[in-house]
Amino acid sequence: MTQVSMTVNGKPVSGEVEGRTLLVQFLREGLGLTGTHVGCDTSQCGACVVHVDGKPVKSCTVFAQDVAGSSVKTIEGMANADGSLGTLQQAFQDHHGLQCGFCTPGMVMSSAALLADNPNPTEAEVRHHLEGNICRCTGYHNIVKAVLTASGQPVAAE
Amino acid sequence: MPKDYGIGASSKRREDVRFLTGRGVYTDDMALHGQTYAVFVRSTVAHGRIRSVGTEAASKMPGVLAIFTGEDFKDVGGNPAGWLINSRDGTPMHEPKRPVLAHGKVRHVGDAYAAVIAETYQQAKDAAQQISDDTDIEELPAIVDMRAALADSSNRVHDEIPDNQCYDWGWIEDNRAAVDAAFKSAPHVTTLELVNNRLVPNAMEPRASIGEYFPGTGDYKLTTTSQNPHLTRLLVAAFVLGIPENKLTVVAPDVGGGFGSKIYHYGEEALVLAAAKKLARPVRWTAERSESFLSDAHGRDHVTKIELACDKEGNFLAFRTETMANVGAYLSNFATVTPTFLHGTLMAGPYKVPHVYVNVKTVFTNTAPVDAYRGAGRPEATYSLERVIDKMCRELGLDPFEVRRKNFLTTDMFPYTTPVGLVYDTGNYHATLDKAMEMADVAGFAKRRADSAARGKLRGMGLSTWIEACGIAPSNLVGILGARVGLYDAATVRVNATGNISVMVGAHSHGQGHETVFAQIAAEKLGIPESSVEIVHGDTSKIPFGMGSYGSRSLAVCGVAMTKAIDKIVAKGKKIAAHMLEAAEGDITFEDGKFSVAGTDKAKTFGEIAFSAYVPHNYPLETLEPGLEETAFYDPANFTYPAGAYICEVEVDEGTGKVDVVAFHCADDFGNVMNPMIVEGQVHGGVGQGIGQALLESTTYDENGQLLTGSYMDYAMPRAGDVPFYNVDYSCQTACTHNVLGVKGCGEAGAIGSPPAVVNAVLDALHSGGHKIAHIDMPVSPGRVWQAING
Ligand code: FES
Numbered sequence: 001m002t003q004v005s006m007t008v009n010g011k012p013v014s015g016e017v018e019g020r021t022l023l024v025q026f027l028r029e030g031l032g033l034t035g036t037h038v039g040c041d042t043s044q045c046g047a048c049v050v051h052v053d054g055k056p057v058k059s060c061t062v063f064a065q066d067v068a069g070s071s072v073k074t075i076e077g078m079a080n081a082d083g084s085l086g087t088l089q090q091a092f093q094d095h096h097g098l099q100c101g102f103c104t105p106g107m108v109m110s111s112a113a114l115l116a117d118n119p120n121p122t123e124a125e126v127r128h129h130l131e132g133n134i135c136r137c138t139g140y141h142n143i144v145k146a147v148l149t150a151s152g153q154p155v156a157a158e
Numbered sequence: 159m160p161k162d163y164g165i166g167a168s169s170k171r172r173e174d175v176r177f178l179t180g181r182g183v184y185t186d187d188m189a190l191h192g193q194t195y196a197v198f199v200r201s202t203v204a205h206g207r208i209r210s211v212g213t214e215a216a217s218k219m220p221g222v223l224a225i226f227t228g229e230d231f232k233d234v235g236g237n238p239a240g241w242l243i244n245s246r247d248g249t250p251m252h253e254p255k256r257p258v259l260a261h262g263k264v265r266h267v268g269d270a271y272a273a274v275i276a277e278t279y280q281q282a283k284d285a286a287q288q289i290s291d292d293t294d295i296e297e298l299p300a301i302v303d304m305r306a307a308l309a310d311s312s313n314r315v316h317d318e319i320p321d322n323q324c325y326d327w328g329w330i331e332d333n334r335a336a337v338d339a340a341f342k343s344a345p346h347v348t349t350l351e352l353v354n355n356r357l358v359p360n361a362m363e364p365r366a367s368i369g370e371y372f373p374g375t376g377d378y379k380l381t382t383t384s385q386n387p388h389l390t391r392l393l394v395a396a397f398v399l400g401i402p403e404n405k406l407t408v409v410a411p412d413v414g415g416g417f418g419s420k421i422y423h424y425g426e427e428a429l430v431l432a433a434a435k436k437l438a439r440p441v442r443w444t445a446e447r448s449e450s451f452l453s454d455a456h457g458r459d460h461v462t463k464i465e466l467a468c469d470k471e472g473n474f475l476a477f478r479t480e481t482m483a484n485v486g487a488y489l490s491n492f493a494t495v496t497p498t499f500l501h502g503t504l505m506a507g508p509y510k511v512p513h514v515y516v517n518v519k520t521v522f523t524n525t526a527p528v529d530a531y532r533g534a535g536r537p538e539a540t541y542s543l544e545r546v547i548d549k550m551c552r553e554l555g556l557d558p559f560e561v562r563r564k565n566f567l568t569t570d571m572f573p574y575t576t577p578v579g580l581v582y583d584t585g586n587y588h589a590t591l592d593k594a595m596e597m598a599d600v601a602g603f604a605k606r607r608a609d610s611a612a613r614g615k616l617r618g619m620g621l622s623t624w625i626e627a628c629g630i631a632p633s634n635l636v637g638i639l640g641a642r643v644g645l646y647d648a649a650t651v652r653v654n655a656t657g658n659i660s661v662m663v664g665a666h667s668h669g670q671g672h673e674t675v676f677a678q679i680a681a682e683k684l685g686i687p688e689s690s691v692e693i694v695h696g697d698t699s700k701i702p703f704g705m706g707s708y709g710s711r712s713l714a715v716c717g718v719a720m721t722k723a724i725d726k727i728v729a730k731g732k733k734i735a736a737h738m739l740e741a742a743e744g745d746i747t748f749e750d751g752k753f754s755v756a757g758t759d760k761a762k763t764f765g766e767i768a769f770s771a772y773v774p775h776n777y778p779l780e781t782l783e784p785g786l787e788e789t790a791f792y793d794p795a796n797f798t799y800p801a802g803a804y805i806c807e808v809e810v811d812e813g814t815g816k817v818d819v820v821a822f823h824c825a826d827d828f829g830n831v832m833n834p835m836i837v838e839g840q841v842h843g844g845v846g847q848g849i850g851q852a853l854l855e856s857t858t859y860d861e862n863g864q865l866l867t868g869s870y871m872d873y874a875m876p877r878a879g880d881v882p883f884y885n886v887d888y889s890c891q892t893a894c895t896h897n898v899l900g901v902k903g904c905g906e907a908g909a910i911g912s913p914p915a916v917v918n919a920v921l922d923a924l925h926s927g928g929h930k931i932a933h934i935d936m937p938v939s940p941g942r943v944w945q946a947i948n949g
């Protein structure tokens with residue numbers, strides 16, 4: 001067991017981890033931040049995406065000890081300071097971009113990273129960026145609409 | 159102006175806020191004091207005789223608390239099949255026991271034969287590996303192919319079932335001779351042999367269960383990823399573990415999708431309960447995705463020959479279907495009804511065809527159990543019909559739009575009894591086809607095809623006109639057909655003293671948005687704000703009863719139960735108002751949240767009535783009970799029959815065989831629509847899954863019964879880049895005639911209607927390029943298309 005410290009959603013945290021403890025396990029079981037989900041065991045589904053030092057990362061695929069000292073942001077840290085939904089979260093609600101909600105944290109984190117890099121993506125760029133996030137419920141239509149809306153562009157199609 | 163409140167409004171979903179902020183509570187999110195971890199030991203061979211299960215070394219490993227094997231459950235009940243289907247000769251189906259843990263034999267890769275409980279997940283995992291290493295299983299030849307399974311009596315999935323056949327079902331057997339005669343004399347017969355590919359449902363939340371036992375009271379609690387907690391309670395309590403039903407609570411909290419796979423009771427649920435009792439500690443289990451692939455109930459998997467008899471103008475004379483349906487190694491709860499009554503009864507489609515006959519042989523194989531997956535039987539029926547119709551059109555040089563049109567039932571024909579035993583109450587198939595053609599700009603297709611050609615692509619357009627039977631189901635009818643349960647639903651409306659209400663519903667939401675839509679309906683009926691209504695679901699200790707959500711039944715059955723309970727609340731409210739306003743009960747009217755004495759300005763608000771019900775000073779107690787809470791059960795009089803027309807356009811790259819869906823248009827008739835935003839979302843999701851089936855998803859077992867597509871690296875799930883924006887319309891509305899909401903159900907539509915539209919479009923594209931290809935099986939992968947083009 002080793003002691004790790006990092007910043008999660010702006011707060012310093014620390015805990016004991018094994019060498020094999022994944023970041024997602026540390027977040028969910030160590031810190032009780034269960035908004036980050038696990039949907040697969042092959043690094044394919046993206047339900048576990050968080051930001052590490054501003055970059056989207058599949059938290060099922062990095063060891064907790066490897067991000068020691070980093071700044072991690074999870075879905076729990078995405079709302080506005082007053083607790084209201086952030087722009088992208090609000091766009092997901094407005095456009096019905098979620099059904100069961102299981103893929104949603106990963107979708108939001110992944111899309112947020114896209115918009116940070118590329119504030120005005122095309123529809124094709126959004127779809128391409130989300131290749132690593134699987135949703136079984138929405139057929140992606142409303143997710144893509146939500147991301148395009150949040151980017152401040154008019155939505156390309158109904 | 160679109161409505162902004164109540165029925166018909168696109169109210170935003172209240173559940174979204176918790177999901178968007180990471181505060182949903184799914185089963186695996188719960189942490190319990192003293193919890194322990196279960197890991198299952200699963201067969202690595204498809205078929206084998208268990209010589210010994212090696213528990214000795216594992217039992218001494220660190221943290222191991224208990225080990226269970228098939229031996230521990232051999233005297234408890236099996237997980238039963240929900241429907242008894244009889245063969246054509248009247249003999250009942252074969253129904254092998256499905257044990258909690260495999261005993262004697264393992265029958266598919268992933269069949270669990272032992273479970274370890276340990277202090278930590280890693281300890282349980284390590285011990286499970288040890289058991290696997292120390293276990294001796296004699297491998298037997300795997301039975302994978304259905305035809306071979308039926309032909310070879312020497313190799314059996316279940317030793318007591320000689321030809322691996324569950325049943326040989328005919329529908330309707332008495333009509334067979336007339337159907338055969340119609341084929342004999344028909345001017346034209348088109349035959350098509352096809353495969354409806356096996357799919358893995360892949361709800362994004364893997365299955366998970368937590369068992370708890372409370373020694374002080376002898377109560378059990380199961381928290382589980384279920385679409386219908388009451389059915390799970392019944393099966394675990396009464397059939398498998400023999401727990402009194404009133405000693406078991408089943409909770410299905412936030413559930414991350416189901417699509418059928420979470421309807422059923424699975425052995426893991428019984429195991430965590432039995433283990434929790436033994437250890438008097440909570441026992442939790444969450445499937446890894448690899449386990450989901452191996453052990454969740456799969457869907458579809460039909461091998462079908464369909465024949466269509468018609469005259470030279472394309473008027474349908476008869477349909478005849480022969481299907482082999484794979485049920486896998488054991489009968490999952492709805493496995494026997496899916497290929498029969500959910501498939502055969504739909505084989506008339508929306509058409510006026512006089513003669514229809516369906517034969518289904520259901521086969522055991524050494525593969526994961528197969529059961530209902532979004533649409534369940536109805537996609538298989540629609541796919542066969544819509545594909546063979548297009549093939550006939552090509553053979554006779556007829557226009558596929560016109561052929562559907564001339565064979566459609568017309569609005570003056572309802573109620574209409576089909577030759578396969580359903581009574582369609584209402585519909586307007588011409589309207590949805592007209593709408594779809596307008597949306598798709600069919601007239602402009604030639605120009606789009608030319609544009610595609612200029613970019614080196616073959617463009618094709620494909621049509622599918624679909625119908626389904628949902629709102630499952632009238633108990634008296636399904637009882638005659640072999641169902642072992644009723645399929646009503648229930649709701650309790652509790653008006654609290656302060657005037658807000660809690661509605662406990664038997665339907666379960668795992669993405670459908672019930673918390674929002676049911677509240678819209680209740681709010682409108684009672685004339686109170688939506689925010690005053692709270693919907694409670696998924697907990698057998700809170701809700702009266704329920705049969706859960708599947709078969710597009712939530713609104714059409716449970717929504718109607720809630721409406722009936724609300725009617726009772728209003729009736730009781732009138733009694734209270736009559737007392738308070740010193741008027742006759744018959745003079746009280748209820749409108750916009752107010753009880754009034756007709757023709758006067760004397761009135762009481764809903765809130766005043768509620769308060770008085772709980773502060774009943776001066777009540778005439780002999781005639782008026784305090785309190786305001788009502789329950790209603792509703793059993794539908796008939797199925798509901800949504801229908802629609804789907805038009806797909808694809809571009810095919812002749813060089814690579816890659817197919818791109820470039821446009822998808824849906825014109826559906828769902829009857830009345832409660833929340834348009836949610837209805838559209840349901841169609842999007844269904845079409846996304848249908849495109850997945852048509853182009854991407856293949857569940858492949860090799861000849862040894864090893865699943866070759868057991869992860870997201872091998873099983874091609876549709877991703878954002880594989881699908882277009884969908885063009886969805888639901889304006890053609892013929893209200894269901896036998897439920898008060900006039901609703902039909904929209905959850906399965908997309909998955910039913912879309913696969914044939916996609917494949918028909920691909921074939922249309924190929925023909926336009928001079929490739930005279932009659933058929934390609936799904937998934938229509940680049941490899942298959944390329945092969946078809948290049949021989
Ligand atoms: S859990 Fe699926 S990618 Fe991380």
Ligand code: FES
Pocket residue numbers: 097098099100101102103104134135136137138362414415669
């Ligand atoms: S909303 Fe259910 S998986 Fe995306």
